[in-house]
Amino acid sequence: MSVHGLSRSQQRSDRLARRRAVNRLMETLAWLSAALAVAVLGVVVWSVAARGAGALNLDLLTKPPVPFSLTPVKQGVANAFAGTIVIVGLATAMALPVGILVAIYVNEFARPAARSGITLALDVLNGVPAIVIGIFVFGLLVVGRGQSGLAGAFALACLMLPLVARSTMEVLSLVPSSLREASLALGVPRWRTTLSIVLPQTIGGVLTGTTLAVARIAGETAPLLFTSSIVGTQVSWDPHRALQTVPVAIFELSESPDPADHARAWAAALVLLVFILFASLGARWLATRSRRKLGAAR
Amino acid sequence: MTKEPEDVSTTIEPTVRVETRRQPMPPRERLERVFQIENLTASYGPKPAIRNVSLDVYKNLVTAIIGPSGCGKSTFIRCLNRMNDLIPHFRQTGTIRYHGQDILARDVDPVAVRRTIGMVFQRPNPFPKSIYDNVAWGLKVLGMRDDLDGRVERALTQAALWDEVKDRLKASALSLSGGQQQRLCIARAIAVEPDVVLMDEPASALDPIATQAIEQLMHDLKRSYSIVIVTHNMQQAARVADMTAFFSISTGEEGERFGELVEYDATEKIFTAPADRRTEDYVTGRFG
Numbered sequence: 001m002s003v004h005g006l007s008r009s010q011q012r013s014d015r016l017a018r019r020r021a022v023n024r025l026m027e028t029l030a031w032l033s034a035a036l037a038v039a040v041l042g043v044v045v046w047s048v049a050a051r052g053a054g055a056l057n058l059d060l061l062t063k064p065p066v067p068f069s070l071t072p073v074k075q076g077v078a079n080a081f082a083g084t085i086v087i088v089g090l091a092t093a094m095a096l097p098v099g100i101l102v103a104i105y106v107n108e109f110a111r112p113a114a115r116s117g118i119t120l121a122l123d124v125l126n127g128v129p130a131i132v133i134g135i136f137v138f139g140l141l142v143v144g145r146g147q148s149g150l151a152g153a154f155a156l157a158c159l160m161l162p163l164v165a166r167s168t169m170e171v172l173s174l175v176p177s178s179l180r181e182a183s184l185a186l187g188v189p190r191w192r193t194t195l196s197i198v199l200p201q202t203i204g205g206v207l208t209g210t211t212l213a214v215a216r217i218a219g220e221t222a223p224l225l226f227t228s229s230i231v232g233t234q235v236s237w238d239p240h241r242a243l244q245t246v247p248v249a250i251f252e253l254s255e256s257p258d259p260a261d262h263a264r265a266w267a268a269a270l271v272l273l274v275f276i277l278f279a280s281l282g283a284r285w286l287a288t289r290s291r292r293k294l295g296a297a298r
Numbered sequence: 299m300t301k302e303p304e305d306v307s308t309t310i311e312p313t314v315r316v317e318t319r320r321q322p323m324p325p326r327e328r329l330e331r332v333f334q335i336e337n338l339t340a341s342y343g344p345k346p347a348i349r350n351v352s353l354d355v356y357k358n359l360v361t362a363i364i365g366p367s368g369c370g371k372s373t374f375i376r377c378l379n380r381m382n383d384l385i386p387h388f389r390q391t392g393t394i395r396y397h398g399q400d401i402l403a404r405d406v407d408p409v410a411v412r413r414t415i416g417m418v419f420q421r422p423n424p425f426p427k428s429i430y431d432n433v434a435w436g437l438k439v440l441g442m443r444d445d446l447d448g449r450v451e452r453a454l455t456q457a458a459l460w461d462e463v464k465d466r467l468k469a470s471a472l473s474l475s476g477g478q479q480q481r482l483c484i485a486r487a488i489a490v491e492p493d494v495v496l497m498d499e500p501a502s503a504l505d506p507i508a509t510q511a512i513e514q515l516m517h518d519l520k521r522s523y524s525i526v527i528v529t530h531n532m533q534q535a536a537r538v539a540d541m542t543a544f545f546s547i548s549t550g551e552e553g554e555r556f557g558e559l560v561e562y563d564a565t566e567k568i569f570t571a572p573a574d575r576r577t578e579d580y581v582t583g584r585f586g
Contacts, residue, residue: 112386178423182483185381186436186490187413196439197425 045273052270055263060271065233072260077253077268079235083149083243087228088218090153090239091160096210098157099164100199106165107172108180108194119169126162133158134223142227149239152228156217163216167209171202171290204290208283215279219272221247246272323359323540323564330357332494332524333378338392340373342385346556347373350392353543353562355494360516360525362539362565364532366580369545370557371528372420375496378526379415380408413440416492420499422479424471424486429463432471432482433489440490453489456522457481458515477508484515488523495519497527501534513538532581535565542568544577 060076069075106118137155141148175198183193224245231244246268253265323329333355340347348370355361363371373382380401382388393400401411424432433450442449450467454460459481463474471482480500487495497516501509516525516538529535535542543562549555561568561577572578 176423178419178421179425181381181384181417181419182423182425182486183436184384184409185379185412185417185419186440186486187409187411187416188436188439189409192439196435201426 045277048266048270048273051263052266052268055260055267056270057267060264060267064235067233075264077244077246077249077264079231079233080244080246080249080268081271082235082237083228083231084218084245084247086237086239086243087149087153087156087224087245088214090150091156091217092210092214094153094157095160095164095213099161100168100206102161102165103168103172104194104199107169108190108198119166122162122165125158126166129222130159130220131222131226134226137223138226147226147228147230147242149228149241149243152224152243152245153239155223155227156220159220159223160213160217163213164206164209167212168202168206171205171209172198174205174291175201202290204286208287208290211279211283211286215276215283218279219247219276221251224248225251326354326356329359331355332357332397333526334393334395334398335378336393336395338374338377338390338394340370340377340382340388340390343387346550346554348545348557349548349550351545351557351559353559355524355526356541357524358520358522359540360520360527360538361541361543362535363526363528363543363545364530364535364580365545365557365560366547367530368555368557369547371530371545372498373557374545375498375526375528376417377402378494378496379412379417380406381412381417383408413490414492415494415496416487416490417496417498418480418483418487418500421503422476422483424474424479424482426470426472428468429471429474429482430467433486436486436490442490449489453485454482456488456519457485458511458518459485475508477504477511480504480508480512481515484512484519488519492523494524494526497525499528499530502530509534532569536569539565541565544568544572544574544580546576546580 059074060078061081062078063074063076064079065077066073066075102118102122106115110118133155137151137158141151141154145151179197179201180193183197184190225248228242228245229248231242236243250265250268250272253261253268256262331354333353335354336352338351339349351370351374363374365371376382377390378394382390390402392402394402396411396415400406425435427435430450433453434446437443437446437449451460451464454463459478462478463469463482471479474482480503484495484500501512504512513534516527519525520540527535527538541562542565544560545557546560547555548558561572561574563573567573568577569581572581578584
């Protein structure tokens with residue numbers, strides 16, 4: 001009896017040791033994966049910074065490119081920065097109001113069936129490859145009319161819409177329903193309740209979502225190749241013409257035979273990367289701030 | 299705030315003391331009816347909440363709804379201003395006649411209903427605006443812009459809050475204590491001059507002193523408004539209400555549980571000589 005009991009506890013401690021080993025193995029694997037993810041970002045940032053920092057100067061941001069010059073001249077990709085500002089700005093102006101209205105409809109007015117349907121549609125739209133959006137807008141706006149900054153902005157707006165709508169939906173759902181009830185119980189119509197009571201609570205969250213979406217679309221290349229890539233070298237702010245953009249410029253410069261162009265491509269990539277990094281940090285900061293504010297209102 | 303001296307020593311038995319300083323009620327047939335509720339049945343999807351509730355609510359009285367948790371008190375009171383319309387899958391049948399007009403009818407706009415039937419909620423829910431704007435916002439939106447300052451002051455005075463906040467009207471409403479916030483919510487509700495004020499457990503999140511202030515307020519407010527209050531505190535119902543309705547949970551044929559009206563009568567009657575055994579068990583503390 002006692003021998004039997006001993007062997008059993010022996011068995012048990014064997015099993016315990018195995019479980020502990022498996023646990024340690026899984027923990028190590030998870031840690032390595034996390035480290036790998038951070039390392040990928042680190043390597044990307046480091047290699048872009050190492051190669052781009054040398055060509056990074058004020059000329060890059062302020063001077064247009066000079067093609068076919070035999071003597072070295074001061075040049076940059078100012079046209080691309082101008083174009084990106086115009087196109088991303090226009091895309092935001094298109095996607096932001098529509099995205100907010102979609103979120104308001106889904107969160108405040110839609111029946112449960114419509115709500116899940118639209119949510120699914122937004123998630124699918126978010127998953128549509130950017131190049132597919134590019135072809136779609138090419139067929140819709142570019143064929144017969146030619147490329148334009150507007151067409152590019154529209155393509156980017158299509159990519160931005162689900163991002164803005166989903167993040168706005170998320171903050172709308174954080175607004176306590178007791179606030180809506182307080183307003184409705186006064187006999188205030190729903191649209192007025194939404195506009196004056198609910199929406200002001202979400203400004204921080206909407207800004208966060210928009211910032212992240214801007215950071216995301218600022219680096220999109222594929223849709224712009226179809227819609228706004230056949231461009232001149234002068235700086236232009238006119239969205240009716242095709243405008244150069246930073247990602248497309250990086251793509252084109254990297255195909256050039258001139259090594260100086262390669263350096264400029266890296267430098268432009270570094271600027272884009274830094275912008276996205278700061279936008280993401282800013283978005284995080286806005287998000288924690290608005291969460292805290294909403295928490296206080298609860 | 300002046301407090302009337304209260305005689306506490308007379309509470310011996312049963313657990314609930316009925317105050318005698320309440321004015322005697324005129325015979326009910328002579329009272330004007332604000333609500334005539336007939337066979338009100340409500341459900342959330344397939345889950346029944348209340349069945350066949352019929353009762354009349356009288357003008358310038360405080361009507362209390364009491365009963366155990368889950369008996370449909372809140373569902374009932376939220377039917378009276380169509381607040382449940384906001385809940386998906388909510389269904390209600392029967393009639394609620396408000397001054398003779400059925401407010402559950404298809405062509406009735408719930409916004410118009412809520413305009414004259416105000417509501418105060420269980421937890422204070424001031425807007426994240428200033429104290430002044432909490433009261434003034436509703437007035438502005440509803441077009442009552444004349445003498446805005448005067449209206450705000452009168453509402454805050456009626457809600458017994460004016461003296462405490464008159465020097466900091468621009469301060470955030472969220473800086474007030476829970477009891478002050480709830481009185482602010484009452485001020486907000488009465489500022490837009492409703493006809494009825496519905497209160498869904500208005501003191502359940504408050505401490506005893508704030509509760510006393512709210513109860514005192516109800517005595518004053520019923521001169522101008524008709525009040526319906528949901529409470530799970532029987533003493534509170536006994537203190538403030540003229541009429542009391544007792545709701546209980548019943549089990550239907552298929553085992554579903556729903557709330558129903560057991561007894562509705564003058565508060566004194568409900569607490570001293572209830573007609574139904576279930577009411578007696580509840581008010582004497584044997585059940586619930």
